[in-house]
Amino acid sequence: MLLYHILESNIMKQKILSVILLSAVSMILLPGHTHYKKESADPQITTESLTRVQKDSIRKCYTMELFEKHLSRIPSMRSRIEGIENRCQAYIEGLRSGKIDDLHPIFIPVVVHVIYNNEVENISDAQIQSQIDVLNQDFNKTNTDSNQVPEEFLDVASDIKLNFKLDRILRISSKRASWGTNDQMKFTSNGGSNAIEPRNHLNIWVCTIGGGILGYAQFPGDNINTDGVVISSQYFGTEGSAQAPFNKGRTGTHEVGHWLNLRHIWGDGNCTKDDFVDDTPISGTPNYGCPNYPTMHCDSNDMTMNYMDYVDDACMYMFTKGQVERMKAVFAENGPRKGFCKNQG
Numbered sequence: 378m379l380l381y382h383i384l385e386s387n388i389m390k391q392k393i394l395s396v397i398l399l400s401a402v403s404m405i406l407l408p409g410h411t412h413y414k415k416e417s418a419d420p421q422i423t424t425e426s427l428t429r430v431q432k433d434s435i436r437k438c439y440t441m442e443l444f445e446k447h448l449s450r451i452p453s454m455r456s457r458i459e460g461i462e463n464r465c466q467a468y469i470e471g472l473r474s475g476k477i478d479d480l481h482p483i484f485i486p487v488v489v490h491v492i493y494n495n496e497v498e499n500i501s502d503a504q505i506q507s508q509i510d511v512l513n514q515d516f517n518k519t520n521t522d523s524n525q526v527p528e529e530f531l532d533v534a535s536d537i538k539l540n541f542k543l544d545r546i547l548r549i550s551s552k553r554a555s556w557g558t559n560d561q562m563k564f565t566s567n568g569g570s571n572a573i574e575p576r577n578h579l580n581i582w583v584c585t586i587g588g589g590i591l592g593y594a595q596f597p598g599d600n601i602n603t604d605g606v607v608i609s610s611q612y613f614g615t616e617g618s619a620q621a622p623f624n625k626g627r628t629g630t631h632e633v634g635h636w637l638n639l640r641h642i643w644g645d646g647n648c649t650k651d652d653f654v655d656d657t658p659i660s661g662t663p664n665y666g667c668p669n670y671p672t673m674h675c676d677s678n679d680m681t682m683n684y685m686d687y688v689d690d691a692c693m694y695m696f697t698k699g700q701v702e703r704m705k706a707v708f709a710e711n712g713p714r715k716g717f718c719k720n721q722g
């Protein structure tokens with residue numbers, strides 16, 4: 378079974394989306410008057426406008442693309458990931474049958490690496506703490522907007538007992554304006570900052586990624602030296618430089634969800650692709666913005682309000698029981714993040 382395959386259809390959807398965005402921008406710039414047509418002939422205007430539209434209104438996460446790259450480059454990774462997946466499913470069976478004890482609260486020390494090119498990027502301690510607070514709320518279902526979960530999904534809304542605590546902040550001044558998605562920010566030798574004790578610490582790099590990417594994470598089982606989450610500073614936390622509609626800390630929640638082995642809720646493919654969680658409805662596409670309920674794809678209502686969709690921060694507010702089981706499995710005795718179980722809160 379090819380579990381880890383990005384469908385061409387998904388790439389096609391992104392291309393279609395780009396065309397739609399380009400068309401939308403063209404419509405703004407080309408209202409049918411000769412005067413405006415002349416202005417739109419400047420390719421810089423179109424490019425800049427398109428970039429602005431993509432950056433400001435569309436959630437883009439690079440986790441799956443990076444995962445696919447690593448799978449193709451690192452020969453041993455595929456069997457390692459498949460082993461993690463098999464142990465995850467066995468753990469869930471044991472949990473459901475009562476053969477495995479439920480997870481005790483887990484303490485997650487968080488190291489935040491702030492890599493800044495200017496004072497706006499050098500975010501405040503308060504902005505960093507606001508992101509930690511959101512993680513604690515969202516993963517423990519104490520988020521105030523959890524009361525918006527539709528009745529259809531109330532029974533499956535769930536929480537995992539995680540206690541995130543800021544361990545330290547590292548601040549690194551850099552001449553670099555953006556870092557891309559090649560993990561350069563994760564190495565001091567590249568002008569970034571090395572991961573601190575990744576076997577029992579969550580490392581978060583806050584820097585400008587560029588290309589309209591809000592953030593990306595690394596799934597369990599990948600290179601330990603690059604383990605953690607990267608988030609652009611304007612999508613981090615709830616105050617300071619955080620920008621709407623991604624200023625409620627949910628990029629952090631989404632990416633930490635990946636770090637705990639959750640897939641996108643549409644399974645990064647069409648209606649035949651799953652996210653390996655049986656209580657999330659099958660969907661064939663991400664949702665954007667703030668969709669109306671119900672939104673239907675693949676003959677069922679999408680759980681657009683799930684943290685692992687692509688909607689705006691204010692419109693995502695739940696994990697499911699199945700997702701929580703999957704996250705718990707990474708902390709199991711034979712799980713890839715078992716090192717965290719020894720942490721003392």
Ligand SMILES: [Zn+2]
Pocket residue numbers: 438439440441631635641
């Ligand atoms: Zn994602």
